[in-house]
Amino acid sequence: MADVLRSLNLLETLKESIEKNNISDIRDAMEDMLISRINIAVAGDRSAEKASFINSLRGLGQNDEGAACVPPSAAPEELAVFPNPKHPDFRLWDLPSIPSDPSFEAEKYVERFKVLRYNAVIITFTESPSVNNVAVWREARSLQKETVYFVLLASMKDTEKTLETKKKASLEVLKAEGVPLPKVFLVHPSALEKLDFSKFLEVMRGDLPEIRAHALLLALPAFSHSLAVLGLKKDAFKALVWAAASLSGGVSAIPVPLVASMVDATVALRILMKAQISLCLDDDSLLRLARQRGLDPSRLKGLRTCALSVEVSKSEVKRRLAEAEKETNTASKRLVELAIPRHARSVSRSFMVMLQALNTAIDDMGADAEKVVAMVTDGSPF
DSSP: OOGGGTTSOHHHHHHHHHHHTOHHHHHHHHHHHHHTOEEEEEESOOOHHHHHHHHHHTTOOTTSTTOOOSSOSSOTTSOEEEEOSSOTTEEEEEOOOOOOOTTOOHHHHHHHTTGGGSSEEEEEESSOOOHHHHHHHHHHHHTTOOOEEEEEEOOTTOOHHHHHHHHHHHHHHHHHTTOSSOOEEEEOTTOTTSTTHHHHHHHHHHHSOHHHHHHHHHHSOGGGSOHHHHHHHHHHHHHHHHHHHHHHHHHHTSOOTTHHHHHHHHHHHHHHHHHHHHTTOSHHHHHHHHHHHTOOHHHHHTTOOSHHHHOOOHHHHHHHHHHHHHHHHHHTHHHHHHHSOGGGHHHHHHHHHHHHHHHHHHHHHHHHHHHHHHHHOOOOOO
16 A cells, blocks of 8 residues: 555545545555554563463453463464454564573564564563563664563552552663663553553554554454543544545446445445444453453443444444435535535535444444443553
């Protein structure tokens, strides 16, 4: 895909693509977000905390099928990969432990495990970063790899006081090793909504190319975040909706009967199925969440008031598109006639129908997700 999206605001870029009629760029952007293709490496000792962190990023508990475990199934010197069960193109790569041996060569480690091929690299530890951890960070940065981060994982025995002490000590280690403007993010590996994870996610999103930042948001489990981050997730979907509406408008310009409506329904179905899974509103996600948090599954399921939160069906998608078409015809027809040239009116109306129908659906589903997040998070810092 053209690199046009790399450092620009995605929604503004999509608007610019509409003006230039660059339909291929819009289609590529939409496909990228729907697929959620992103690869993140997690380095550090293969501990229970690291396994729990990898599982949480995938929406899994330690007893779920496919969960990372301790001891790991991979040999100590081997790389292990963990795809997200709901978003298989979002992969977490468990890098072997960085040894404490003074003869360790960071350059060989970075080269052997192809650190530069990942969208981001997270260096984890439970006490403080080692000299060799810093050496790997420095080597990656010297090769123009900017998205490398230090994450301090909380353990079961930690308290707020011990964690703050560890974080302070970790920053001192990084300063002593010459790391400029050092940052250490404190993360609760089994409850990502607590501590610094939201701040860490914000920083990583800012560092990633725009399209990858959106893909990451869509793939991460919704219940692992604060309500503020859930709002960002909804915004990412609305950028995706804008891309779909733009594509709908472009297809509508083709003079073939019913092509636009068929494409609209198909694309809308894909987006809303992605939204249901991404917002963790499907039955499997809610059952897994209830099991992880010790809740009654029926209570979580009962929070879903939007039909699309329960099941994304063709009939409901078509009903919403038809309803939006009717509202657009009655409320916006005159405005379209006044503002838009005659040859472009059908294109613009298709754009507005798609935008209205899907944005309303995302708002309704997002409201259900907010209720789920509110129930499973207790608001305590640790």
